[in-house]
Amino acid sequence: MAQRPLSPHLSIWKWGPAMLVSILHRATGDAMALVGLPILLWWLAALASGPEAYAFFANLANSWVGYIVLVGISWSFFNHFASGIRHFVMDIGAGYAVDSNNRWSVLTTVSGFVLTAAFWAVIVLR
Amino acid sequence: MGNGTPIGRVRGLGSAHHGAEHWLQQRYTAAGNLIVVGYLVFSILLLPDMSYATVREWMAGLVPPVMIALLIVSVFWHARLGLQVLVEDYVHHRGARFGALLTLNLAAFSGAAFGLFCLARIVMNIETEAALQSAMAAAAAASAASQGGGM
Ligand code: HEM
Numbered sequence: 607m608a609q610r611p612l613s614p615h616l617s618i619w620k621w622g623p624a625m626l627v628s629i630l631h632r633a634t635g636d637a638m639a640l641v642g643l644p645i646l647l648w649w650l651a652a653l654a655s656g657p658e659a660y661a662f663f664a665n666l667a668n669s670w671v672g673y674i675v676l677v678g679i680s681w682s683f684f685n686h687f688a689s690g691i692r693h694f695v696m697d698i699g700a701g702y703a704v705d706s707n708n709r710w711s712v713l714t715t716v717s718g719f720v721l722t723a724a725f726w727a728v729i730v731l732r
Numbered sequence: 733m734g735n736g737t738p739i740g741r742v743r744g745l746g747s748a749h750h751g752a753e754h755w756l757q758q759r760y761t762a763a764g765n766l767i768v769v770g771y772l773v774f775s776i777l778l779l780p781d782m783s784y785a786t787v788r789e790w791m792a793g794l795v796p797p798v799m800i801a802l803l804i805v806s807v808f809w810h811a812r813l814g815l816q817v818l819v820e821d822y823v824h825h826r827g828a829r830f831g832a833l834l835t836l837n838l839a840a841f842s843g844a845a846f847g848l849f850c851l852a853r854i855v856m857n858i859e860t861e862a863a864l865q866s867a868m869a870a871a872a873a874a875s876a877a878s879q880g881g882g883m
Pocket of ligand 1: 631632634635636638639642643686687689690691693694758759762763765766769807810811813814815817818
């Protein structure tokens with residue numbers, strides 16, 4: 607058998623835009639699944655349980671810890687959303703040339719932050 | 733199919749287990765998430781606030797509870813598939829991996845069922861309250877009519 611290297615080379619890598627997008631896609635997906643979904647269920651349960659339960663949830667959500675968590679979840683979504691679209695593009699076989707791949711990777715990560723900022727700007731300013 | 737390198741020997745055989753199906757379902761549910769989570773995001777932006785009264789009024793509409801039900805199904809399914817990959821990548825002990833995947837399945841189905849039933853209860857509460865209010869209004873009107881029109 608030809609002795610060629612097999613992938614994946616978990617110990618051979620260096621930082622690059624694509625690598626950052628990949629790791630953030632996993633981290634944000636897992637964060638939404640493990641933290642975001644329980645909070646979604648909590649919100650629905652509070653809504654189903656009546657005004658007192660909802661007030662308890664809303665008070666926590668409006669505390670500074672609550673805002674850190676909610677901003678984190680919203681960033682997770684917008685980041686994962688942007689890199690998810692990037693997945694779709696790469697699934698059809700586009701965007702693998704190094705230059706454009708790097709460019710779109712940076713744009714993906716930046717747009718995650720921009721969308722999060724825009725989302726909260728609308729909420730704060732309305 | 734070649735017979736030289738390992739990749740050459742397996743190329744063209746398809747996936748060993750359910751890899752291709754898993755991959756496709758991750759995409760199908762991702763497309764679903766795009767629609768339903770996008771709907772939730774825009775709804776949050778368009779609502780004047782997130783108070784109990786406002787959100788209940790929103791949930792009284794025909795479309796929002798359906799979209800949230802779809803969101804629960806699509807997102808929990810997508811998250812189950814995604815966390816499965818996480819477990820398979822990092823939990824190497826076979827017994828522990830089996831246990832983790834078992835737990836993941838139970839948690840995903842329980843979470844989705846809980847969310848759907850909360851939603852059902854929210855809608856039923858709204859309907860019950862509306863029915864109560866119209867019954868009370870009708871009773872008040874009837875008693876007002878019997879008193880005022882007392883001939
Ligand atoms: C706009 C909506 C979304 C899109 C377009 C999207 C897209 C994707 C895609 C394409 C993958 C597959 C990545 C791969 O094959 O390597 C993925 C993985 C994943 N997604 Fe999403 N997703 C969305 C929303 C969500 C939400 C709301 C959650 C959590 C509740 C979530 C959790 C995950 C998880 C945990 C993974 C596995 C990540 C990994 O380790 O590879 N996604 N997503």
